[in-house]
Amino acid sequence: MESLSTDYSLSLSYAKMIKPPLSLYCHVPWCVHKCPYCDFNSFQKTATDDPSNYTDALCKDIAHSARHSDSRALESVFIGGGTPSLFPEECIDRILDTIRLHYKLTQGCEITLEMNPSSFEREKMKAWKSSGINRLSIGVQSFNDDSLYALGRTHSGCDAHDSIEAAINTGFKQVNIDIMYGLPQQSKEMALDDLQRAIHYQTNHLSWYELTIEPGTKFANNPPHRPSEDIMSDIDELGQELIKASQLERYEISAYAKPQHQCKHNKNYWTFGDYIGCGNGASTKLTTRQGIQRFQKYRNPALYQQAPTHRCVEHFVDRSQQLFEFMLNHLRLYEPISLQRIQDHTELTHEEITSQCRTAITSKLMRRNEQWLNVTKQGYRYLNDLQAIFLNAEQTPT
Ligand code: SF4
Numbered sequence: 001m002e003s004l005s006t007d008y009s010l011s012l013s014y015a016k017m018i019k020p021p022l023s024l025y026c027h028v029p030w031c032v033h034k035c036p037y038c039d040f041n042s043f044q045k046t047a048t049d050d051p052s053n054y055t056d057a058l059c060k061d062i063a064h065s066a067r068h069s070d071s072r073a074l075e076s077v078f079i080g081g082g083t084p085s086l087f088p089e090e091c092i093d094r095i096l097d098t099i100r101l102h103y104k105l106t107q108g109c110e111i112t113l114e115m116n117p118s119s120f121e122r123e124k125m126k127a128w129k130s131s132g133i134n135r136l137s138i139g140v141q142s143f144n145d146d147s148l149y150a151l152g153r154t155h156s157g158c159d160a161h162d163s164i165e166a167a168i169n170t171g172f173k174q175v176n177i178d179i180m181y182g183l184p185q186q187s188k189e190m191a192l193d194d195l196q197r198a199i200h201y202q203t204n205h206l207s208w209y210e211l212t213i214e215p216g217t218k219f220a221n222n223p224p225h226r227p228s229e230d231i232m233s234d235i236d237e238l239g240q241e242l243i244k245a246s247q248l249e250r251y252e253i254s255a256y257a258k259p260q261h262q263c264k265h266n267k268n269y270w271t272f273g274d275y276i277g278c279g280n281g282a283s284t285k286l287t288t289r290q291g292i293q294r295f296q297k298y299r300n301p302a303l304y305q306q307a308p309t310h311r312c313v314e315h316f317v318d319r320s321q322q323l324f325e326f327m328l329n330h331l332r333l334y335e336p337i338s339l340q341r342i343q344d345h346t347e348l349t350h351e352e353i354t355s356q357c358r359t360a361i362t363s364k365l366m367r368r369n370e371q372w373l374n375v376t377k378q379g380y381r382y383l384n385d386l387q388a389i390f391l392n393a394e395q396t397p398t
Contacts, residue, residue, distance in 0.1 A: 018344040019287050020273040022072040023265050024065075024103065026058060026095055027279025028084040029301040032116070035152045036218035037211060041281035041299055042082040054305060055091040059098040061278040061297065061308040066102035068276050068286055073104035075273075076265035077111045079133075085115035089127035096132045110174070110264040112137055117155045117163035125170040135174035135263075136167050137207075142183060143197045150184035150224065151211075164201050174261065176205035181235050183211055184224035191227070191235045192242065199246045204261035208239065209254035253332045253383070270329040272345050280304035291347065292317040292325075322346040323356050324390040331379070331386055336372040360389045 030045035043049075077099060079092065092113065099105075112135040113128055115121050125136075142148050143157040155163075167175045177198045181191040198206055210232065213219050227235065240250070248256035252270060255263065268275060277283045281299035285292065295314035298304040317325055326346055330337055342353050357373060360366040365379035365386045379386045 016343070017287055017347065019070065019072065020271075020345050021075045021268055022069055023076045023078070023268045023273060023275040024062070024074050024099065025265075025275055025277045025279075025282055026062065026077070026079045026084075026099075027277065027282045028058075028079065028081040028087055029054070029280050030086060031081070031083045032086065032154050033152070034218075036222075037151065037213065039214035039217050040082070043301065045086065049301070051087045051091050054301065055087070055094055057305040057308040058279055059094060062095070062098045063102045064309040065276045065278055065284070068284065069103055071104075072274075073106040074099075074109055075106050075268060076109060077105075078114075078265040079112065080114045080137075083116045084113055085121040085124065089124050089131070092124075092128060092133070093131040100132070110135055112174075112176075112263075112265060114139065115163070117160045119159065119162070122163050122166045125166055125172070129170055129172065134172070135176070136172050137176040137178065137205075138163055138167065139178045140164070140198065141178060141180050142194050144186075144190055144194060147183045147186055147190065147194070151180075152218075161197075164203065168201070168203070174205065175201075175203040176207060176263065177201065177203055178207045180209060180211045181239070182226055182232050184226055186227055188227070188231050188234050188238070192238055195239050195242055199242060199248070202247065204258040205263060206243070206248055206256040207254055208243070208256065210236075251334050253380070267333075270333055271341075272326045272330065278308075287345065290316060292322065319347050322348055323353060327390045328387055331375055331383060334380075336369070336374050339371050339373065356390065360386055363389070365389070 027041070029041065029043055030049055030051075031042050033044045034042065077096075079095065084092070096111070111133050113133045114137045117138055117140055128136075138160075140160040140163075141151055141153060143160050145157050148155065148157065164175065164177060179194050179198050181194065183191070195208060198208070211226070213223060243250065243256055247258050249259065250256050251262050252266070255266065257263070274286050275284065276286075277297065280297055280301045281304075283294065283296050285294050287293075293314070293316050295311040298307065298310060298312060323342070323346065326342055327337075339350065339353060342348065343350060354368070357366060357368065360379070361368055364376055365382060367374045367376055375386065
C-alpha cells in the first residue's frame with residue numbers, strides 16, 4: 001500500500017487503495033480493408049499510411065507513458081488493432097525493444113500479437129518469436145470459405161489451418177484461436193464444425209463468441225440473414241458440450257483456456273487492473289494519488305502521429321461509478337468476486353459495496369457468501385440485466 005505522506009490533498013478513501021497489476025496495450029490502426037461487422041478503431045490502409053512513421057510515434061508514446069508504471073513491472077503486453085501482423089517485422093521488433101528499454105517486465109510476462117491468418121503474415125512468425133512475442137492470437141473467425149466471404153474476410157479456411165499449424169510448428173506455446181458463430185447464412189452444423197476444427201488443434205486458448213451487429217457498421221445498415229434465436233441457442237448449448245469434452249475450461253463468457261493458460265492481459269481488464277494504452281484511440285486506466293484516472297489518445301491516426309503523447313477525454317472516475325466500472329467486466333468471469341478486492345481497488349467502503357449489491361442479491365442474480373459474491377446461473381443468463389443494476393446504482397447517492 002502506498003504511504004499517505006504529508007500530502008493532505010489525498011483523500012482518506014484513496015489511502016486504503018492498493019495499486020493493482022499493470023498491463024500495456026499497443027494499438028496499430030490499419031487493416032487490409034474494413035470488415036462489415038467491425039466497430040473497432042481500425043481503418044483500411046492506404047498507400048500513404050506509413051508503418052514506420054506510425055511506429056516512431058508509437059515508440060515515443062510508449063517511452064513517455066513509462067512514467068505511469070510507478071515502479072510496477074508489466075504483467076502483460078498486447079499488440080492489437082487493427083491488424084498489427086501487417087506491420088513489417090522490424091516495426092514489431094522496435095516496439096518491443098522500446099518496451100524493454102523503458103519498463104520492467106515480470107518474469108513470464110505475456111506478450112501477445114494479434115495476427116490475421118494470411119500467408120504473407122505467416123512468414124513473419126520466426127521474426128516475431130525472436131523479437132520476444134510469446135503468444136499469438138489468430139483471428140480465424142471461421143474455417144468455412146463461404147462464411148469468411150460473407151464476413152468480408154480476406155483469408156481462406158486453408159489459410160486459417162496453415163496459420164495455426166505454422167504457429168505451433170514455430171514453437172509458440174501460447175496460441176489463441178478466435179472463432180465467431182451466428183454468421184450470415186450459417187447453419188447449426190457449420191457453426192459446430194468451425195468449433196470442432198478449432199478444438200482439434202488443442203491450443204491452450206479459445207475465444208468463441210456470437211457475431212453481434214454493432215451500430216455504425218455496414219452490417220447494421222444492411223443486416224445479413226443470420227440463424228434464428230432457436231438455432232443460436234442450440235449452437236450455444238451443443239458448443240458448450242463440445243468444449244466441456246475438451247481440455248478447455250470456460251473462465252469468461254466467451255473465453256476458454258487450459259488450466260494455467262487464461263489470458264493474463266484480458267484478465268487484467270476484467271478484474272479492474274491498471275493499464276497503459278499507447279497508439280491511436282488507446283485508453284489508459286490508472287490508480288493514482290488523486291484517485292482512479294482514465295484518459296485516451298487521439299483516435300485519428302494522423303492526429304495521433306502528430307501528438308502521440310496528448311491525452312484526450314481525461315477524467316477521474318467518480319466514486320458513484322466505481323462499483324459499476326469494477327463490476328461491468330468482472331461479472332463476465334466464471335469466478336467469485338472478492339469483496340475485499342473491490343475495497344482494495346476502489347474508494348468504496350464495505351457498507352457501500354454491499355448496499356449497492358442488495359438489488360442483485362434479492363433478484364437472485366447474485367449470491368453473497370461471507371467475503372465473496374457469486375453470479376448465479378440466472379445472473380449469467382441475464383447478464384445485461386445484472387450489469388444494468390450496477391449502472392443504475394451509480395445514480396444512488398452514497
Ligand atoms: S481485421 Fe479485425 S480489426 Fe480489421 S476491420 Fe476486420 S475485424 Fe476489424
